[in-house]
Amino acid sequence: MNRAKRTQLRRRRDRGSQDWGVINQILDAGFIAHVGFCVNRQPFVIPTVYGRNKRTLYLHGSVASRMLRELDTEIEACVSVTLVDGLVLSRSAFDHSMNYRSVVAFGKARAITDPEQKVDSLRILSNHLIAGRWADVRAPNDEELNATSVLEFLVEEASAKIRSGPPQDDKSDFEWAVWAGVLPLEMRSLPPIPDGNLVKGVAIPDYVVNYDARLTRGPANL
Amino acid sequence: MNRAKRTQLRRRRDRGSQDWGVINQILDAGFIAHVGFCVNRQPFVIPTVYGRNKRTLYLHGSVASRMLRELDTEIEACVSVTLVDGLVLSRSAFDHSMNYRSVVAFGKARAITDPEQKVDSLRILSNHLIAGRWADVRAPNDEELNATSVLEFLVEEASAKIRSGPPQDDKSDFEWAVWAGVLPLEMRSLPPIPDGNLVKGVAIPDYVVNYDARLTRGPANL
Numbered sequence: 001m002n003r004a005k006r007t008q009l010r011r012r013r014d015r016g017s018q019d020w021g022v023i024n025q026i027l028d029a030g031f032i033a034h035v036g037f038c039v040n041r042q043p044f045v046i047p048t049v050y051g052r053n054k055r056t057l058y059l060h061g062s063v064a065s066r067m068l069r070e071l072d073t074e075i076e077a078c079v080s081v082t083l084v085d086g087l088v089l090s091r092s093a094f095d096h097s098m099n100y101r102s103v104v105a106f107g108k109a110r111a112i113t114d115p116e117q118k119v120d121s122l123r124i125l126s127n128h129l130i131a132g133r134w135a136d137v138r139a140p141n142d143e144e145l146n147a148t149s150v151l152e153f154l155v156e157e158a159s160a161k162i163r164s165g166p167p168q169d170d171k172s173d174f175e176w177a178v179w180a181g182v183l184p185l186e187m188r189s190l191p192p193i194p195d196g197n198l199v200k201g202v203a204i205p206d207y208v209v210n211y212d213a214r215l216t217r218g219p220a221n222l
Numbered sequence: 223m224n225r226a227k228r229t230q231l232r233r234r235r236d237r238g239s240q241d242w243g244v245i246n247q248i249l250d251a252g253f254i255a256h257v258g259f260c261v262n263r264q265p266f267v268i269p270t271v272y273g274r275n276k277r278t279l280y281l282h283g284s285v286a287s288r289m290l291r292e293l294d295t296e297i298e299a300c301v302s303v304t305l306v307d308g309l310v311l312s313r314s315a316f317d318h319s320m321n322y323r324s325v326v327a328f329g330k331a332r333a334i335t336d337p338e339q340k341v342d343s344l345r346i347l348s349n350h351l352i353a354g355r356w357a358d359v360r361a362p363n364d365e366e367l368n369a370t371s372v373l374e375f376l377v378e379e380a381s382a383k384i385r386s387g388p389p390q391d392d393k394s395d396f397e398w399a400v401w402a403g404v405l406p407l408e409m410r411s412l413p414p415i416p417d418g419n420l421v422k423g424v425a426i427p428d429y430v431v432n433y434d435a436r437l438t439r440g441p442a443n444l
Contacts, residue, residue, distance in 0.1 A: 034256035036267035045258035
């Protein structure tokens with residue numbers, strides 16, 4: 001297939017962007033990617049966490065993971081990240097919409113075999129999810145590293161789509177006597193639940209207490 | 223490819239389920255699906271809203287939508303729905319995890335052409351997102367219906383994966399003096415933002431005010 005066509009914005013060009021600044025901001029705010037690949041003509045879409053460094057996304061999992069093993073065979077992959085920002089309620093059924101930010105990225109993945117690079121990539125992934133955590137925890141030992149597969153997904157092409165703002169009813173529907181507007185939605189943390197076997201006196205780290213800031217803004221630069 | 227293999231649980235069978243009750247509960251709690259399909263050997267993963275009736279998912283969009291047109295050509299599709307429930311922080315980097323519920327469903331989609339069935343499907347989809355809204359708004363006219371493509375995705379096979387509960391550190395890591403536990407995450411609504419051109423005196427509907435209940439439990443039965 002013609003490569004240029006993968007990210008060509010066919011409709012609603014006002015909602016689309018191929019600006020890397022916009023794309024990276026969405027990738028940094030999210031932490032669940034839906035990774036697509038084809039085995040023969042069968043598509044698979046698997047959710048997974050990820051980290052980002054420039055135009056590389058890091059994916060990880062068990063060495064037994066089907067997804068990671070399939071992706072490491074030089075096949076094309078598609079990674080999609082979606083953030084839901086709200087429901088858009090208009091007067092007409094037709095004009096209902098959603099406020100969202102999404103990225104669809106195309107490229108190929110390959111396994112990282114160098115142990116140092118593997119640890120570096122896992123640290124990037126960990127910091128993407130919860131900056132500061134990596135420095136506090138026991139680092140992976142050789143056995144754990146060998147049981148972990150880490151892939152780098154090189155983004156060749158990507159596009160972002162964003163919808164924000166109020167409903168866009170036709171003026172002819174303005175007289176319809178129903179509430180219209182936006183119901184904003186966002187991911188939020190609830191009070192942390194401590195493990196039952198904590199060492200006496202350990203404090204809840206700031207990166208846990210203040211996690212809502214990461215949910216909104218993406219990871220801090222470390 | 224062997225069909226049985228698509229949903230075969232290869233690892234962590236404790237986290238997996240092929241129980242339709244469990245699968246439907248997750249599909250009903252979510253409202254964003256990531257839809258995967260292959261064009262030649264190129265995978266695409268596109269986010270979209272959906273509704274459910276028994277083992278059928280309804281997808282909709284513009285008649286110009288590439289995804290909907292591709293899916294209507296009898297190709298295999300994969301629909302993935304993921305709900306994030308929390309971060310699982312263990313003492314070791316290796317044992318970090320996420321609490322989540324996800325469904326991966328396989329099947330084929332086809333366009334609904336009968337206008338009555340099309341409207342029925344759009345009502346199911348609308349009620350899935352926000353039960354009660356459909357009855358309040360202006361129904362789609364012929365022009366709007368003709369501009370809308372609605373697909374029914376018949377789920378042939380599906381599997382759910384769920385992780386919940388505390389971290390599972392090795393006992394040998396219990397003495398590591400770092401906080402461990404779960405940081406629960408959930409989607410929440412913020413105060414609704416009324417449109418600037420509302421008919422004077424219209425009230426905010428209960429289904430908007432009480433939307434957090436739908437976020438937690440899925441759609442009400444209508």
